[in-house]
Amino acid sequence: MSLAADLDTFDMGEIFFLIAHFKKTGRLTFSLPAGGGEIYFKEGEAVSASFQGLQGTEALYRLFLESKGTVQFTPGIAAPERNVEEDSDRIVEELDRRRVELREVTRTLPPFETVLVRASEPPTGTVVAVRRTDWHVLGLIDGKRTIESVIANSRMGILEACKTVSWLLTHGLILDPGVTARALREEVAVVNIILDEFGVQELGTETWENVVAREFDRQLGGRQISRVISFENGRLRVAEGEGWTASEQEVRSLFGSLREALEKEAIAELGPVLARRKLDKVRARAASIAQADLAAVSGGEHEGGRA
Template sequence: MTFQGSLRELHLPDVIQLVAVSGKTGAFQLVKGREEGLIYLEAGRIVHATLGDLSGEEAVYALATWGEGSFRFLPGEVPPERTVTKNNTNLLMEAARRMDEWRVLNKKIPSLDHVPRFQVPEGKQGQINLNTQEWLVLSKIDGKTGISEIARRVNLPAFEVAKLLYGLVTMGLITLEEPALEPAGPSGENAAMSAVENGVAVDSDDLRKELHGLLRKLREEAQIAMGEVGWSVILRAYRRAKSDLESGRGTEAVQTMCQEILSQAAHLEGPESQRHLAERFRDVLAEWNAKVS
């Protein structure tokens, strides 16, 4: 039976502890909206984690602040590398501490996607004293960039930047706004469709994001069609495609992922399952075509 559930019901440290005590090897897949993280265990010990640009212990701590989303344990998944050195006890204690601290920060900082903007404090005069890190963060505020991206630019954990911004919000120096939804322009959409059809390389950040979304949709369709028997195969193909996409292989990465999963579908579940999944992939690509044309 697959161990899966909602992070609204079970907090991440508790979820990991339940599996760790059994000494299992595998990976936790955590999904919240468009974000996805992975935490790998080897014989019950956390050895690797990823979330976006984060890896290792900071990725675990960032995932621990998620108050919503879903989790699923994939038994037998082997970590591609080892980035965690702390033992489970110290790691999960720190994760729990950050969860508690995030509940306080969350009262003024709804999410790490929010965009900080300067504002003039009303009724305040005199000198404002800030430390070096606060000035560094302030220097990156442009009214367009979200907290996570600011953290990347100043080379600090997003959690630490959120703590600094909490103080600045409390002082009335900045306000936070939800990120603007910016639809892709016609040229970007046409470029994306052309890339999917012709297998060209990708050198645009916007196009790369669109193709990451396509990868996720194809992965979801494969998971629905193949069920638990295909989870490991699908996840490996998906991770490889993401890496290839970031390496500049463009939509060749999408094509390769589809081919790999379809090949395994025939092997694991037979030709009929493969045909059904191939039809679903065609539907997804047709929907993509309609969206961007």
């Protein structure tokens, strides 16, 4: 039985089942974005595997998790050596466990076509211990490669590469610029709602300009994010075409402080009753924007990359 298959169409579990079911002896050759690999079978049992310098069982597991590339089974070729000792049941059990782990990890990632960037500033408030493999993947994040390309070029295997990308994202060392841009647009919109509700009619443009300028200088002064935001004609504006390499958390924190300062100024000038009535309107309008953005994101994006 000769067999050629595309891993976009056939799952490795299906191919393994066919070879085991018909008790075939031969070599399964892999052509993958991350490189080549081989698994040898004897009467349907995997007896030898190699992939990216790995030998034996770990190479076998790495190959079976790949989902991009092609495979070719050539019957009758004997293994040069035996380096896989586990029986098929044990292999299938471990593969199932790793597939579940991979599925969980990919849910923490943006779609695989997303291009990530390195954070322009290190995370504040925590000490992050970076491993050699983390540095390796971090070096591949250049603002041009997609996640899929980073995984392929890492030569680590899809599970380990995905876990590393997820770890770097979680610790703020790399960022999805789309998430940051969306957070920035949302926060700017909320501040502009505050300016609409309290602006010229109540306190006058000059008062708000002073508050915003003061808070920008205090909260954003010297920060990379301040280069893409301006205050013009009584409204905040985001520079078109600019990239943001601040984290979503940093954006939310900075604008939270700005909103708090604006609300305090409103209460001081208008009194708590009138100011809070207007702030309730602000929150209602902001909630509508958040719901609209959530609907747009849900309709335009999908779960993390294919596992």
